[in-house]
Amino acid sequence: MRIFKTHQMKKSFLKLNICLILLSILLVSCKKNENITYDAIKDSLELNEDVEENLSLAELIASTNQLSLLTEALLATDLPTTLDSKYPITLFAPTNTAVMELFELLGDDYNSFEDFDSLLEQEILTRILTYHMVEGNLSSTDFVTGEMQTLYEGNTIEFIHTGDTFVISDASEIDAIPFVLDKKATDGTLHIIDKILIPQDVFEFLNTLNPPNTVEKTIKELIEENEEFAFLKKALVLTGLLDTLGEDGPFTIFAPSNNTLTGLLSALGIEFESLDDFNTEEEIDLLRDILLYHVVPGTLESKDFRIGPLVTLSDENSISIDENEDEYVLIDATTLSSEFLTTDIPAQNGIVHVIDRVLIPESLVNQVANSVSLAFERVMENAGELNTALEFFRLVQDRMNLEVLSEKEFTFFFPSDQAFVDLFNEIGYDKIQEFNNSEQGLEIVKIILSYHCVENQTLKSEDFRNGQVLNTFQGDELGILLETDIFVIDKTAKQSKLIYEDLEVLNGFIHVIDKVLLPQEVLDSL
The missing domain is CATH 2.30.180.10 (FAS1 domain)
Structure with missing residues (x-):
């Protein structure tokens, strides 16, 4: 079996979508286990009294056994530098139990935060983690009913009080309950909670990509609805190919994202500053040929990748699958390689893989x-x-x-x-x-x-x-x-x-x- 970065080729995008959407349910997974009392869990989370009092937040988290997975998550996103910033931070820390329930929902391809290694996964994880952080050194007595801005700019959490207790509300239907409060560090305060908090835009984004209980969308619809493919969508419309990707197919498309497609313009020369500069029949034909070079007939999942040529819809021009450091890559006519950012986005009429650069056909x-x-x-x-x-x-x-x-x-x-x-x-x-x-x-x-x-x-x-x-x-x-x-x-x-x-x-x-x-x-x- 081909190995990809210590696990099988770039986790299925369907798994990622479903599982992160299920974060809103993970959330439900924090419904209380009848076999474990809150007091027992709370007791297991109490910090070792022998721990020195002059620890930083990062050190405090690292010294707490039931927060070891949070430490892994922070390291996976380079966020410890945020914890070492000049201003104090209040951090709401989900327990290992909450995180393990996340891994169980994600499936066998996710065993640790090292598996969050694509750009999309890193971005989502960073947003989720910064959503657990608030600027300032805040004790539980400082929380009042209402919204509070997090370090994920433009996103708030909400405190809801009932008597002397409170819960924290996010974009999901399940509120977070604090287990341990007011653990002081040299650079902030730690509060331990029983679930992962999900910001609104992450929740909406994932539901847009793959709403629960709905029929899979066509490749055309996926491209139309995802802002990451806005540039690709415009190019497909200009060349008349977008409607083709709404037909039966099936098709496999290797889709460059917005950032990578803009590199095509500089590659073509200074006369092309935007897609609007493709205004002659010859230039549009050239662009169409480039786009068809990214489409292969049939449905090719990452698990079926093999080293060798793939005939595209561009006048039977081929791209090649090769390997680089135990990962599959695509090779175009320039002999340059293109890496996979995300694989296996399912569609009604095929499958989409996101790549990190535009593929250049021989004609170009x-x-x-x-x-x-x-x-x-x-x-x-x-x-x-x-x-x-x-x-x-x-x-x-x-x-x-x-x-x-x-x-x-x-x-x-x-x-x-x-x-x-x-x-x-x-x-x-x-x-x-x-x-x-x-x-x-x-x-x-x-x-x-x-x-x-x-x-x-x-x-x-x-x-x-x-x-x-x-x-x-x-x-x-x-x-x-x-x-x-x-x-x-x-x-x-x-x-x-x-x-x-x-x-x-x-x-x-x-x-x-x-x-x-x-x-x-x-x-x-x-």
């Missing part, structure tokens, strides 16, 4: 590469001192897989004209054309330029740090030295100074340097 590869090349040329021509670098860039651009730079972050160090003159003198070349006389010469140019490009980082001059190590597209590393100026250091320990900085292009920056950087691979061949 050259256009994307050309738009990247044009963007670089404009910036380099305007910069001056980069004429030689630009000639080298043009010489090997077909070898450099430039379409990668249309979507990835990068930082490019381009040597100045004088830097290349110095290199030519050093290695005995008279002019650029000598590199063009052989396959080996062209390969050397490609390797050198790839060594000047830092991958997956957009670094302005203010972002460099002394001793910083940078990974390049070529594979070797560069170092940063900060003195009065900024220096880049190559394999020869040569110090190349930044002489012109922060030229913005696409998703990255260009910096002009005064020496050519040489990787070990080139040093060995010269």
Whole structure:
């Protein structure tokens, strides 16, 4: 069985929807177990009297056995930094029992908060946890009937008093009952409650995605009703494909979310700033081809993924399923991989998987590469001192897989004209054309330029740090030295100074340097 991040491929979105909707029932699961008295539970939750009194909230939670799962949840979302903030926080802590009931409802794919590892799951968990926090150091005597703002901005909980006791109301029908009150920490106060609190928007969002006791929606309806697919919806309407996704099918769609689809525009070039710029029949056909490249006939669930090609509806162009670190990924015509954010959103006429980037068909590869090349040329021509670098860039651009730079972050160090003159003198070349006389010469140019490009980082001059190590597209590393100026250091320990900085292009920056950087691979061949 294929392993995905220590569990089976990205938990079924249906499970996620149903189970989180069931949080409103989990909620019911906190109906009192007739075999366990409240007093017994309360006694088991009392803090160890030997615990030091000067603990922080995070330490107080960690020292309470019945709150160990809350500690895991906080760590899974990096929220301990919130607890370490400058102002005091009042936290309503659900017990392990409440959390375990959540896991039971979620099913076998959820055994700990480490399984909340998709962007959607992380976001929902963060919203739920911050909904349990209130600014200020509040004792139980400070709570009055009415609403109180939580740290999840715009969302309130409600206190309802009955005599000397109170309950806490959220978006569900079941109120939370406090077990233990007024446990003081150095940075706030802890109150322990018997259920998880659910904010209104999370409750409504999940019910919108998959309302209980309703027939599954078509792919068209799912896209229409989910704001995360607003950009995709507009593109499908423009190309006349949205209605197609409402037909019988079945279809499997690999759906890019709003954030990833906007990257398509920059990849296509500066003439495309919005979908409104697709206004000719040829441009709309191009967009339609891109969208069809994301659709596969039939219903393909994640459990049925296998390494190999998938024929799409884009003139039988294929995408491929491959694996990366025990996860399945999609490979398009650029050979770039796309990861799954969420899988197995069920529909009446197929299934939807959400991916983290737009898939580029073969018909678009050259256009994307050309738009990247044009963007670089404009910036380099305007910069001056980069004429030689630009000639080298043009010489090997077909070898450099430039379409990668249309979507990835990068930082490019381009040597100045004088830097290349110095290199030519050093290695005995008279002019650029000598590199063009052989396959080996062209390969050397490609390797050198790839060594000047830092991958997956957009670094302005203010972002460099002394001793910083940078990974390049070529594979070797560069170092940063900060003195009065900024220096880049190559394999020869040569110090190349930044002489012109922060030229913005696409998703990255260009910096002009005064020496050519040489990787070990080139040093060995010269």
